[in-house]
Structure formats: structure tokens, C-alpha cells
Amino acid sequence: MGAADGAPLHVGNAERAGELFARDGWVVLTGGRPFGVMEAALRGAKKVAGSLTIGILPTAAEVPSPFVDVAIRSDMGHARNNVNVLTSDVVIACGVEGPGTTSEVALALKNDRPVILIAPDAAARAFFSDLGRGKIRMVATPEEALQVAVHILDSR
Amino acid sequence: MGAADGAPLHVGNAERAGELFARDGWVVLTGGRPFGVMEAALRGAKKVAGSLTIGILPTAAEVPSPFVDVAIRSDMGHARNNVNVLTSDVVIACGVEGPGTTSEVALALKNDRPVILIAPDAAARAFFSDLGRGKIRMVATPEEALQVAVHILDSR
Amino acid sequence: MGAADGAPLHVGNAERAGELFARDGWVVLTGGRPFGVMEAALRGAKKVAGSLTIGILPTAAEVPSPFVDVAIRSDMGHARNNVNVLTSDVVIACGVEGPGTTSEVALALKNDRPVILIAPDAAARAFFSDLGRGKIRMVATPEEALQVAVHILDSR
Amino acid sequence: MGAADGAPLHVGNAERAGELFARDGWVVLTGGRPFGVMEAALRGAKKVAGSLTIGILPTAAEVPSPFVDVAIRSDMGHARNNVNVLTSDVVIACGVEGPGTTSEVALALKNDRPVILIAPDAAARAFFSDLGRGKIRMVATPEEALQVAVHILDSR
Numbered sequence: 001m002g003a004a005d006g007a008p009l010h011v012g013n014a015e016r017a018g019e020l021f022a023r024d025g026w027v028v029l030t031g032g033r034p035f036g037v038m039e040a041a042l043r044g045a046k047k048v049a050g051s052l053t054i055g056i057l058p059t060a061a062e063v064p065s066p067f068v069d070v071a072i073r074s075d076m077g078h079a080r081n082n083v084n085v086l087t088s089d090v091v092i093a094c095g096v097e098g099p100g101t102t103s104e105v106a107l108a109l110k111n112d113r114p115v116i117l118i119a120p121d122a123a124a125r126a127f128f129s130d131l132g133r134g135k136i137r138m139v140a141t142p143e144e145a146l147q148v149a150v151h152i153l154d155s156r
Numbered sequence: 157m158g159a160a161d162g163a164p165l166h167v168g169n170a171e172r173a174g175e176l177f178a179r180d181g182w183v184v185l186t187g188g189r190p191f192g193v194m195e196a197a198l199r200g201a202k203k204v205a206g207s208l209t210i211g212i213l214p215t216a217a218e219v220p221s222p223f224v225d226v227a228i229r230s231d232m233g234h235a236r237n238n239v240n241v242l243t244s245d246v247v248i249a250c251g252v253e254g255p256g257t258t259s260e261v262a263l264a265l266k267n268d269r270p271v272i273l274i275a276p277d278a279a280a281r282a283f284f285s286d287l288g289r290g291k292i293r294m295v296a297t298p299e300e301a302l303q304v305a306v307h308i309l310d311s312r
Numbered sequence: 313m314g315a316a317d318g319a320p321l322h323v324g325n326a327e328r329a330g331e332l333f334a335r336d337g338w339v340v341l342t343g344g345r346p347f348g349v350m351e352a353a354l355r356g357a358k359k360v361a362g363s364l365t366i367g368i369l370p371t372a373a374e375v376p377s378p379f380v381d382v383a384i385r386s387d388m389g390h391a392r393n394n395v396n397v398l399t400s401d402v403v404i405a406c407g408v409e410g411p412g413t414t415s416e417v418a419l420a421l422k423n424d425r426p427v428i429l430i431a432p433d434a435a436a437r438a439f440f441s442d443l444g445r446g447k448i449r450m451v452a453t454p455e456e457a458l459q460v461a462v463h464i465l466d467s468r
Numbered sequence: 469m470g471a472a473d474g475a476p477l478h479v480g481n482a483e484r485a486g487e488l489f490a491r492d493g494w495v496v497l498t499g500g501r502p503f504g505v506m507e508a509a510l511r512g513a514k515k516v517a518g519s520l521t522i523g524i525l526p527t528a529a530e531v532p533s534p535f536v537d538v539a540i541r542s543d544m545g546h547a548r549n550n551v552n553v554l555t556s557d558v559v560i561a562c563g564v565e566g567p568g569t570t571s572e573v574a575l576a577l578k579n580d581r582p583v584i585l586i587a588p589d590a591a592a593r594a595f596f597s598d599l600g601r602g603k604i605r606m607v608a609t610p611e612e613a614l615q616v617a618v619h620i621l622d623s624r
Contacts, residue, residue, distance in 0.1 A: 027538060052520075054538060060389060060554050060579065070495060070522060072540055073554040075389035075579075077372060078266050079238035086233075086528050086541040099265035099287060106262060109255035110234050111528065111543075127283035131255055183382060208364075210382060216398050216423065216545060226339060226366060228384055229398040231423075231545035233528060242372050242385040267372065267387075390578050391550035398545075411577035411599055418574060421567035422546050439595035443567060 001030065001084065001104045002037025002094040010095035011040045013118050017092060017142035018044025022051035024146060029054040029088055031080070032072070034065040037094050037101075042067035056080050056087070082107050090149040092116045096124040109135060114152045116145050157186065157240065157260045158193025158250040166251035167196045169274050173248060173298035174200025178207035180302060185210040185244055187236070188228070190221040193250050193257075198223035212236050212243070238263050246305040248272045252280040265291060270308045272301045313342065313396065313416045314349025314406040322407035323352045325430050329404060329454035330356025334363035336458060341366040341400055343392070344384070346377040349406045349413075354379035368392050368399070394419050402461040404428045408436040421447060426464045428457050469498065469552065469572045470505025470562040478563035479508045481586050485560060485610035486512025490519035492614060497522040497556055499548070500540070502533040505562050505569075510535035524548050524555070550575050558617040560584045564592040577603060582620045584613045 002010050018028050018041035028045035030038040032055020045051045046067045055068035060075040074080040081100065085091050085108040093101050096117060105128065108115045115136045117128065128136050137148050158166050174184050174197035184201035186194040188211020201207045202223045211224035216231040230236040237256065241247050241264040249257050252273060261284065264271045271292045273284065284292050295301050314322050330340050330353035340357035342350040344367020357363045358379045367380035372387040386392040393412065397403050397420040405413050408429060417440065420427045427448045429440065440448050449460050470478050486496050486509035496513035498506040500523020513519045514535045523536035528543040542548040549568065553559050553576040561569050564585060573596065576583045583604045585596065596604050605616050 052538070054540075056540070070520070070538070071555070072522075072524070072551065074551050075554055076232075076235065076391065076544070076551075077238060077242075077387035078263055079232065079235035079388060081263075082233060082235035082238075083540065083542050083544075086543055087539070099262040102287060103259045103262035103266060106255040106259035107234055107237075110259060123283045123286050127279045130277075130279050131258060208382070210384075212384070226364070226382070227399070228366075228368070228395065230395050231398055232388070232395075232547060233543035235544060239384065239386050239388075242387055243383070388544075388547065389550060389554075390575055391544065391547035393575075394545060394547035394550075411574040414599060415571045415574035415578060418567040418571035419546055419549075422571060433598075435595045435598050439591045442589075442591050443570060 001091060001101050002041075003098040003101055004033060004035035004038060006037040006040075006095055006097060009119060010037055010097065013142050014038075014040035014094040015044035017041060017094065017118065017145055019047050020142050020146045021045065021149070022048035024150070027052045027054060029056065029084065031055065031084060031100075032057045032064045032068050034063070039065045039067060041094075054087075056084050078103065082111070085113050086111055088113060090114050090116060090152055092118065092145055092149070093120075094118050096120055096128070105136070106131070116148055118142060118145050157247060157257050158197075159254040159257055160189060160191035160194065162193040162196075162251055162253060165275060166193055166253065169298050170196035170250040171200035173250065173274065173301055174198060175203050176298050176302045177201065177305070178204040180306070183208045183210060185212065185240065187211065187240060187256075188213045188220045188224050190219070195221045195223060197250075210243075212240050234259065238267070241269050242267055244269060246270050246272060246308055248274065248301055248305065249276075250274050252276055252284070261292070262287070272304055274298060274301050313403060313413050314353075315410040315413055316345060316347035316350065318349040318352075318407055318409060321431060322349055322409065325454050326352035326406040327356035329353060329406065329430065329457055331359050332454050332458045333357065333461070334360035336462070339364045339366060341368065341396065343367065343396060343412075344369045344376045344380050346375070351377045351379060353406075366399075368396050390415065394423070397425050398423055400425060402426050402428060402464055404430065404457055404461065405432075406430050408432055408440070417448070418443070428460055430454060430457050469559060469569050470509075471566040471569055472501060472503035472506065474505040474508075474563055474565060477587060478505055478565065481610050482508035482562040483512035485509060485562065485586065485613055487515050488610050488614045489513065489617070490516035492618070495520045495522060497524065497552065499523065499552060499568075500525045500532045500536050502531070507533045507535060509562075522555075524552050546571065550579070553581050554579055556581060558582050558584060558620055560586065560613055560617070561588075562586050564588055564596070573604070574599070584616055586610060586613050
């Protein structure tokens with residue numbers, strides 16, 4: 001998860017994370033639109049042969065990112081963010097720069113889904129440390145995110 | 157909007173805000189459950205003769221707060237937070253203590269709804285100042301919240 | 313419930329039903345758009361002083377019927393039909409002429425809400441008799457619909 | 469699409485259709501629960517090596533059919549039927565025996581998705597012939613359904 005107009009750091013992390021997770025056999029799911037962090041994660045995943053990407057689109061008719069294998073057409077606007085996080089075994093945000101990503105991190109916590117933030121800035125780090133009460137992991141790189149995510153699934 | 161297990165400060169502000177807004181002729185809408193900030197705002201509103209309260213419930217069958225006049229049964233879980241904010245002319249949060257309220261503030265911003273935070277703590281103030289880019293107002297009391305909300309509607 | 317381009321018989325029944333139910337103290341809820349059966353039911357209700365009407369709109373920004381007192385903005389497209397029926401104590405359809413109304417009657421049954429069809433045509437009568445297995449009442453007039461609806465609530 | 473407690477004819481058709489469509493390279497999507505027509509279509513599809521199945525579940529936590537490859541957790545109750553049909557290139561119903569399937573066929577029409585009914589009974593045939601105004605195809609077998617579906621996609 002991340003901003004449609006994400007900063008280069010976060011877009012780069014998303015592409016790297018998409019590739020790493022796909023290579024490890026994960027299905028990569030995003031909001032499915034052809035922009036920013038969303039698309040970068042999908043593009044990274046599709047560098048891997050045999051990978052599978054899912055995009056959950058907010059509207060009924062829009063064109064998904066070309067890196068989406070299966071487009072779910074929710075037609076529920078930003079409420080689809082709740083479906084994104086419920087469907088995810090682990091929710092990973094590359095930066096928390098905008099309100100869409102903030103809503104996804106918050107909805108993930110509300111639904112008891114594990115959350116990993118890659119390279120959050122200081123304000124996000126402070127706010128979500130309070131809010132997450134230990135349930136949000138903060139890491140510096142996509143490589144660490146994968147390690148933590150694998151550990152989370154293994155401990156279930 | 158606010159936490160189901162909100163701190164006394166925020167619950168008190170919610171009750172006062174509910175009463176003030178109802179007295180000024182506003183319809184008061186919350187998540188409709190019989191807890192915390194949600195219920196306090198409704199209870200405040202129902203002190204006013206002729207007031208109207210709406211509760212948008214997350215599930216199909218739960219019992220709403222007794223201070224709800226019209227219960228909308230969404231059966232869409234926490235995605236109903238998106239309906240809450242879309243339906244509101246102004247979104248007012250009494251504290252941003254939990255992930256549900258955070259998701260509502262974030263979804264309100266994402267949907268371009270005006271947001272007023274009453275008495276946010278320092279971490280919320282810092283995080284949402286960045287995120288809101290001038291679109292979130294922060295006030296200290298319910299009385300100020302009403303003044304700001306009336307001004308927002310008048311300037312449309 | 314009923315078609316946005318409903319036949320005159322059904323639009324007339326909706327207006328009469330809206331007025332009768334409002335006069336009996338019911339809140340009248342429809343899909344909220346300014347067309348056909350939806351609007352007629354609201355217009356009928358607003359002939360009654362002190363009546364309350366709710367419109368659950370499919371999108372985030374559209375203009376509701378002027379006869380809507382409280383517009384709920386779902387932004388969930390035709391999925392809002394599920395919210396319409398879940399929120400209703402009794403679902404009343406004036407004709408089942410189009411797919412929107414058909415989906416509402418079907419979703420009402422699926423959610424165990426009581427359904428009354430006013431003046432269904434022969435094909436609808438045959439199909440829903442099978443589907444409803446006794447849970448759908450079919451009546452000829454708005455007056456009968458009110459009698460049956462009051463009886464349903466009284467028997468709870 | 470079809471009933472969770474579907475008749476043997478329709479369950480058999482669903483399994484055959486799932487297999488035929490998967491063999492032809494289609495992604496097979498259902499409501500994802502481990503019952504009736506839904507599960508049969510998925511089971512049929514998973515007989516084919518390399519097939520992909522999607523299940524869009526109504527709630528947040530339920531266990532999907534073991535024949536679901538990717539479970540989308542909507543937590544929007546029966547409103548998820550709207551997501552099912554919006555996401556489908558062609559909606560195929562094996563019987564229209566219950567209100568869930570009826571709502572899906574109706575929502576597909578409302579959203580302008582092509583619909584094929586396999587072996588509908590007489591009442592469904594009469595009702596949906598009127599409702600569909602030429603937009604619903606009715607066929608006797610899964611083999612015909614595949615032919616018609618391929619033709620629909622080819623004519624786009």
C-alpha cells in the first residue's frame with residue numbers, strides 16, 4: 001500500500017518489495033490503479049515468472065495497471081481499502097504519505113491484520129507507534145519487510 | 157467520530173458537541189453503536205427536543221444505541237466508515253485515539269470532506285498537520301468546533 | 313422500491329404508499345434518486361407534516377430527490393441496494409419491472425426481511441411465489457400493503 | 469453463480485462448466501464458500517492444471533472452499549454479489565433457484581454485464597426473458613454456455 005503520487009524512495013521500495021515477495025511465492029495485492037506505489041509493487045512482482053498479482057479497483061469501469069493479473073472491480077470507492085487489508089495476510093505500506101494509505105493502515109489495525117511500515121517518516125512513526133500498540137512493525141528496507149512478514153506467517 | 161473506548165475528555169466533548177450541534181439544527185450522525193464517543197454525541201443530541209440522530213451500523217443485526225433515531229444497517233464492517241464521512245457535511249473527531257477514528261479522518265480527507273479535530277493529542281496533531289495540508293482544522297472545544305463548522309458551511 | 317422509469321400504475325401506487333405510511337408514522341426510505349417510483353414514494357411521504365424520508369444514494373456526489381430529508385451517500389453503486397433492504401423493517405416494491413428492483417427483492421429475501429409486492433405482473437408473481445416460499449406477500453393496493461406491513465410489525 | 473443448496477442438475481452443470489472454462493483458459497470466480505454450485509464450479513476448474521480460481525467471500529473470517537486459489541474477503545455480506553458480477557466478463561448462473569443467485573443475475577443486468585443461464589426452470593425463463601430484454605442468453609448445457617461466452621468476448 002502507498003501513495004498514488006508517492007515519493008521516489010517509496011516507489012522504489014514498493015517495486016523492490018513486489019519483486020522480493022513474488023520471488024518468495026507470495027501473491028501481491030494492491031489497489032490496482034496504474035500509479036505510484038500501487039503500480040510499482042505490481043511491476044516488481046511481474047518481473048518474476050509465474051507471479052500472481054491482484055488489483056482491487058475502487059470503481060466499476062476504470063482501466064487497471066497493466067501489471068494486474070486479476071482485477072477485482074469493487075465499485076465501492078475508498079471503502080475498497082477495507083477489502084484490500086482484509087484480503088491480505090500481511091499489509092505492507094511504503095511510506096504513509098497520504099490519506100488513502102493512512103486509512104489502509106488504520107483499517108488493517110482495526111481488522112487485526114499485521115502491518116509493516118517500510119521507511120515511515122518521523123511523524124508517521126510517532127503517531128502509529130501510539131496507535132498500533134505494538135501491532136505495527138517498522139522496518140527500513142523491503143528485505144527486512146520480507147523477513148518480518150515470513151516470520152509473522154510462520155508464527156501463526 | 158471517536159473511540160468506542162474514548163477517554164473521558166473526548167467522551168465529554170462528544171456529548172457537548174452533540175448537544176450544541178443539535179441545538180443549532182444539525183442532524184447528528186455517528187457509527188451508531190452504544191459505546192464511547194459515538195454514543196455520547198448521540199446522547200447529547202437527544203437532549204434537544206426535535207433533534208434527529210442517524211447511526212450507521214457496521215453489521216446487519218446489532219442493537220444500536222438507544223439515542224439513535226434512524227439506524228442504517230450497512231453490513232459492510234469497518235468499510236461503513238467511508239459511508240459515515242461521505243454522508244457528513246463536516247466530520248468532527250473527538251480525539252484520534254484509535255484506528256477506527258484514524259480511518260474515518262483519513263477517509264474524510266480522501267473524499268474531500270472538511271474535518272475538525274477537537275483536542276487532538278500531540279502525535280495526532282503533528283501527523284495530521286502534515287497529512288491534511290491545511291484541510292483539517294484543530295480546535296480545543298466543542299464550542300469552537302461549532303463556530304468553525306458553521307463557517308465552513310456558510311463559505312460554500 | 314421500484315423502477316426509476318416505472319409505469320404510471322406503479323409510480324401512482326408508490327406516491328400513495330409513501331403518503332399512507334408516513335401518515336401512519338413510518339419513516340420512508342428509498343434509493344433517493346429523483347426518478348420514478350423512488351421519488352414518488354418520497355413525494356407522497358412529504359405531503360404529510362412531520363414526516364421523515366431517507367434516501368440511500370449509490371454514488372458520493374449526486375443530487376438527491378428534493379423530497380429526501382436525509383441523504384446517505386454510500387458510494388457503493390448498486391451494492392447499496394443491500395443497505396436499503398437491511399435498513400428496512402418491511403420492504404415494499406411497487407412493480408418488479410427492472411433489474412434494480414429485482415435485486416432488492418432478492419436481497420431482502422436473502423437477508424430475511426419481509427417483502428410486500430404491490431401489483432406485480434404475472435411473470436413476477438409466478439417467479440417470486442417460487443422464490444419466496446411464503447415469505448413474500450402480494451397485494452393489489454397501497455392500502456392493503458399498509459395493513460399487511462402493520463400486521464408484520466405487530467406479530468414480531 | 470448458483471445456489472449453496474443447488475439441485476444435483478445445477479451442481480453437476482457447475483462442475484462441468486468450471487472444468488470447461490478453466491480448460492479454455494478462463495479464470496473461474498464464485499462466491500467462494502464451500503457449498504453447492506459455488507464449490508462445484510471451483511472443483512471443476514481445479515481439475516485443470518494451471519487453472520486459477522477466485523472466491524469473493526461475504527465475511528471477514530470464514531473458511532473458503534479448498535478449491536479457491538485466491539480468497540477475497542469483502543466483509544460486505546450479500547452486497548458482495550455486486551462485486552462478483554462487476555468483476556466477471558461473463559456471468560453464468562446454473563439454475564436460478566434462490567434469492568442469492570437471483571440478486572446476482574439482476575445486479576449483472578443492472579451493471580450491463582452479459583448473463584448466461586444454464587438450464588433455468590420455466591418460471592425463471594419467463595421472468596428473466598421479460599427482465600433481460602434480450603441481454604440474457606439461456607442455454608441447456610455447460611458446453612453451449614462456453615460457446616456463447618467465447619462468442620460474447622470475441623464480439624467486443
